[in-house]
Amino acid sequence: MRNMPTLRDLASTIRSKNAGVDHITFDLIFKERSNFERVRDSACSARSASPSSIASRANG
């Protein structure tokens, strides 16, 4: 899948930041709805790599 776009191609903002003293957030911001939906519905959202799974570990 050499030509598959990366998050870097699709999202306008990719960042992590502490939220207060006990949490880390991961934010992906898209300028085009189609890119947002494509990422949301793609294999990237599989639990193994999803922001929520990382967040749950960060919070745990």
Place this chain on the structure above:
Amino acid sequence: MPEISILCPTGHLGFTPLEPASFRAGCALKPNFIIADSGSCDIGPYPLGADGQASPAAWQRHDLEIMLLEARRLGVPMIIGSASDTGTDRGVRQFADIVRDVAREHGLAPFRMATIFSELTREQVLGRMQAGTVVKGLDGRPDADAGLIGRTDRIVAVMGAEPIAAALRSGAEVVIAGRASDCALFAAPLLNAGMSPATAYYAGKLMKCASFCCEPFMGKESIFGRISEDDIRVTAMHPGQRCTPASLASHAMYERRDPFREYVASGHVDMTGVRYEQWDEKTARATGARFVASTQPMVKLEGAGKVGERRLAIVGIRDPYTIENIDKAMAWARARLAERFGAPEDAGWTVYYHAYGRDGVMGSLEPTPAMRPHELGIVVETVCQDAKRAEEICALAARNLFYARLAEVKGTAGAAALMSDEILVGKPGYEWTLNHVLPVRDASELFRTESTVVDGTSKKAA
């Protein structure tokens, strides 16, 4: 209702120096207020716990001097919150001294300055707890008990807009506030102008980090906000930056576990229904925030307590076999430490091996499977109550990587390269003890305001 304009030159006054060119461009538009926050919990618990500062005093003065001179030249109020990184009483006094010093140096005509103190003693918090108030833990932390307060060296309460708005109403032209919600600094004058808490706090949330809400990414550049009820327009002042719906929306979600809610003492901003649009080339407009008032004001408390003395050492590993077996090497080193100093949990010491090149940045959160890099840089960090013991433990924790006994090591001269065979003295280690909220009757009751006239001409004559 009038439109209020606010100029914000920096998201953390003093942390690195603000950029004067875009600030002066903003001043040319004649803002009604100049506002900046100077504090953050991003800097970790050490400055609060030790009552120190994270920013060099020269940069704090640099920023305050530029802002104060322009504010007095324009004849508009200047509001600074979370003075000197932490907002402790020391920080408020330090910034007030800088203001007086700058006024004297430049012979500024008299102006009224309010200082708002937000530090609480342990006894004050314990007293309220003994009277039945529950100091409620945030983010899954347990509620505070006497033991937790006992482990806390310093406590600040985080003010909302109320004490700042009151200071402005009583004529303050400079406000130096202790720990404050960033957005409250901006909300205070907007509430005084008759705007809703929704507009006031939401405008503050959008503007509090200055150029971070614009694109491309730049820090320490000014932004200019024009605000009327349910109508917030933010303009980038740097020639190379724009404020766009994406950049403004992105910032509204910045550093929050819940991207749609911003909590302050009196309630929270609900950003579920907000809309962003491009207003002009460099300006984005935001509308549609709601405010949900809480039934009882809840003031956030931040507290930090000392854990121990810290020592550091830096060890490089280049031997491929040791790199492959680095976990075994660390385990061997740890076992020898426990033999000599006792089990860490019983004997009160902690050793961290930060393995840069593997997972030094993300630690156990690192999702990339371990590869075999050609070298590893290991920062050995030791925390222990006693400084001498911390030094000894750190030295052995580092040197034991050198002496690690691994089954198939071929070398006989040690398997680690010490960057320098010395133990570096770190600042003491602190932990966040309080990330809690304290219910109060009145959102202002924990804060003390003093008002003085600063006359930059009087001392000069003397």
